[in-house]
Amino acid sequence: xxxxxxxxxxxxxxxxxxxxxDEKNNVIRDIRITGDFFAYPEExxxxxxxxxxxxxxxxERLQETISSIITQYHIQFIGLNAEGLTQGIxxxxx
Amino acid sequence: xxxxxxxxxxxxxxxxxxxxxxQAVLVVNSQGKVPPTVRFYGWAPPAISIxxxxxxxxxxxxxxxxRLGVNYVRRITGGGAVFHENELTYSIVxxxxxxxxxxxxxxxxxxxxxxxxxxxxxxxxESEYAPINDIISNGQKISGNAQTxxxxxxxxxxxxxxxxxxxxxxxxxxxxxxKIKDKLIADVKQRVTSIRNILGKEIxxxxxxxxxxxxxxxxxxxxxxxxxxxxxxxxxAKKFEKECFSIKDWNYRR
Numbered sequence: 001x002x003x004x005x006x007x008x009x010x011x012x013x014x015x016x017x018x019x020x021x022d023e024k025n026n027v028i029r030d031i032r033i034t035g036d037f038f039a040y041p042e043e044x045x046x047x048x049x050x051x052x053x054x055x056x057x058x059x060e061r062l063q064e065t066i067s068s069i070i071t072q073y074h075i076q077f078i079g080l081n082a083e084g085l086t087q088g089i090x091x092x093x094x
Numbered sequence: 095x096x097x098x099x100x101x102x103x104x105x106x107x108x109x110x111x112x113x114x115x116x117q118a119v120l121v122v123n124s125q126g127k128v129p130p131t132v133r134f135y136g137w138a139p140p141a142i143s144i145x146x147x148x149x150x151x152x153x154x155x156x157x158x159x160x161r162l163g164v165n166y167v168r169r170i171t172g173g174g175a176v177f178h179e180n181e182l183t184y185s186i187v188x189x190x191x192x193x194x195x196x197x198x199x200x201x202x203x204x205x206x207x208x209x210x211x212x213x214x215x216x217x218x219x220e221s222e223y224a225p226i227n228d229i230i231s232n233g234q235k236i237s238g239n240a241q242t243x244x245x246x247x248x249x250x251x252x253x254x255x256x257x258x259x260x261x262x263x264x265x266x267x268x269x270x271x272x273k274i275k276d277k278l279i280a281d282v283k284q285r286v287t288s289i290r291n292i293l294g295k296e297i298x299x300x301x302x303x304x305x306x307x308x309x310x311x312x313x314x315x316x317x318x319x320x321x322x323x324x325x326x327x328x329x330x331a332k333k334f335e336k337e338c339f340s341i342k343d344w345n346y347r348r
Contacts, residue, residue: 006270013174013226014174016149016152032149032348033147034147034148034149034152034348035145035147035148036145036147036148036172036173036174036175037147037172038171038172038173038199038226038227038240038241039147039172040199040242040243041243041244042146042147042170042171042172042242045147076199078172078199078200078226079226
């Protein structure tokens with residue numbers, strides 16, 4: 001099923017996330033990350049969305065995965081960070 | 095002798111042309127074929143631009159845009175949705191390696207906003223930089239800015255509000271909660287201002303452009319020489335407009 005969240009990142013921007021969530025297995029099947037934040041390079045967000053598919057919907061796992069993608073691909077966020085993104089995703093959970 | 099950059103005064107264009115020209119200048123400048131460039135432009139018809147990461151259908155009332163003849167376009171820069179009507183829009187394109195441009199992205203926002211603030215002061219409007227990407231005057235927003243960096247080149251574009259119609263703006267943008275729409279509009283009216291509001295008189299685009307030219311020259315210790323788009327930039331802009339900015343796939347992609 002599709003779930004959505006809107007989350008104002010502290011000292012940051014408004015993050016809107018939409019998730020195709022597999023409740024039975026507690027896994028993200030698909031995710032769309034939108035909002036008025038900045039990310040460099042911009043294309044990194046599509047990569048982030050791809051890499052987050054099939055990730056378990058659990059705080060530590062999410063934050064770990066997101067942080068490692070940020071490091072690996074030298075992503076710079078402004079108005080958003082790994083904690084904010086994790087929080088926004090978790091808020092989609094029914 | 096001061097370094098010379100190019101000034102482009104391209105007048106008012108459609109949303110699609112405007113965004114295509116900014117990208118074309120970015121690409122051709124990255125190849126070293128044109129100097130660093132400052133461009134001033136307007137929007138005809140009026141238009142909404144949304145940030146790269148925003149969802150068009152979440153942010154924009156497409157039906158209202160069609161009814162009122164307002165264009166809509168996705169930018170290559172992040173940030174929020176903007177209604178462009180009575181404003182001067184600037185863009186600056188400069189290599190990332192240029193000594194006057196801070197490597198740190200936030201610092202470079204502050205620096206480029208400094209040029210806009212110097213321009214505003216020239217018009218008698220005092221303002222300050224409000225991180226991440228706004229300029230405020232008397233605590234109210236008068237300019238919004240957005241930057242991208244591609245092919246080792248910085249592109250920042252931003253608005254300088256000459257006049258603002260918050261009611262019209264909200265008839266075009268979607269609000270998260272219709273029930274509190276009136277309150278939201280009242281809040282935004284408190285938070286947004288314009289040169290007209292501050293000076294209490296109408297101001298012409300040309301005057302704002304003159305002032306902004308001076309602002310950029312002083313901030314970056316350069317001389318702006320009025321020039322034209324190169325043939326290559328024009329051809330590339332046409333291509334970007336046709337293949338990207340005027341296309342549904344691009345504008346609806348998120």
